[in-house]
Amino acid sequence: MDTTLDKKEFIRIIKENKRIIYKILYSYCSDPDDRKDLEQEIMIQLWQSLKNYDSNYRLSTWLYKVCLNVAISHYRKEKKHTDGRESLDGSIFKIAEESQDVEIASERTRLLYTFIHQLDKLNKAVIILHLGGHSHKETADILGISESNVGTKIHRIKNLLKQNFSSITN
C-alpha cells in the first residue's frame, strides 16, 4: 500500500480519536516535556501496530490498549532515546483557549486530573477505561484481569475519591 495513503488514514484515525489520546497523555504526564515525549512514543507505536490491527477489535479498544501500554511503560525521566530520534519541535495536539468561564472550567479540569494523578499507573488505566465508558467486562479484557477484580478496583477508587475530595459545586 502507498505510504502517503497510509499516513492520511493514520491522521484520520488520530483526528477521530484525539480526545482519547489527549486524555491519556494528560492523565499520565503532568510535565509538558514528558508529555511531548510520550506523545511521540504513542504516535510511533500506533503507527507500527496499525499494520497488525485486527478488525475483530473495536478501533477504540485497540487505541486504548496501545496508548495505555505505552503510557504505563513510559520511563522518560530515566531513559534517553536509544534509537536516534529527536524530540519533536512542537506538540501534535494544539489546544485552543476557552472563550468563557475559563477559570471555573480550568479549576474543574484541574480537580479531575489532580485526582487521576494520585493513582498509580495501573489504576489510572482502570479509571480511564471506566470513565471512557467501558463496561467492567471490556475493562477486564483490555487489562487482562478478572471482571470482579475490576469491580473491586473501581470500588476502591471510589472510596479514595470520597476520602480525598469534598463535594464539588456546579
Added chain:
Amino acid sequence: MELNELKALWDEDAKKLNDRISINEKIIGEMPLDKVVSGFLVFLNISVWGRNLALVYSLISVVCALSVLGEYQYSIPLFIGAAAMLWSFVQHLSIEEPKDYFKISIVEFQKSICRFRMHTANSKKYDTSIVIVWLLTLMPFGLRKIFGIDLYSNTPYLITLVVFDFVAIFLTVLFSQYVYRLYDRELKEAESHLTEILEFEKPSNPEPETTR
C-alpha cells in the same frame, strides 16, 4: 466527590476538548514513523541480536581453535572463549522474539517488559566480562595470524600479554563494582514494578460493586 461526579467532569472535559483540540498534521507528516523502533522493542531487538552474535562469536573461536588444534597454548584459550560465548547464548535463550505485544492484555505486556528488564539487568553483569574474556582468549591467535607474532616463543611478549590480561581483569572487576550498582538498581526497579503488577492482577478482598 462521588464517582458519577468524576464521570460528569470527565465527559464535560471531553466535550469541550472536542472543539478545542486540533491536530498538527504537519508534525505527524514529518515524523519518521517507519524508521524508528520504539522503546521496549528496540531493547528487545538489540538483545536478540546480541544473543545470536554470541553464538557467532563462539563458532568463530571454535573454527580458530580447530585450525590450531595441536597447539594447546592457542587452542585451549580459544575453546575457553567459545565456551564462554556459548554459555552467554544459552543464558539469553529465554529472551522472547519481538512480536505484536498489543494482541495480549496490558497486564501480560507489562509483565513481559518487567521480566525482560530483569533479565537484561541480571545478564549485563556477565555479558561485559564474557566479551572481555573472549577477546583475551582470541588475542594470542589473532596476533599470530595477523602480525605473525608468536607470543609463546617470545618471553617479553608473553610477559606483556600476562600483564595486559591482569590489567584487563583488574579493570573489569573495578568497573563492574560501579556498573553492578547501576544494574542492581535497574533490577530492583523492574522487580518492584513486577510486584506491583502481580499485586494489581491478584483478585483480593472483593468488595460489592454492581457491574454495568
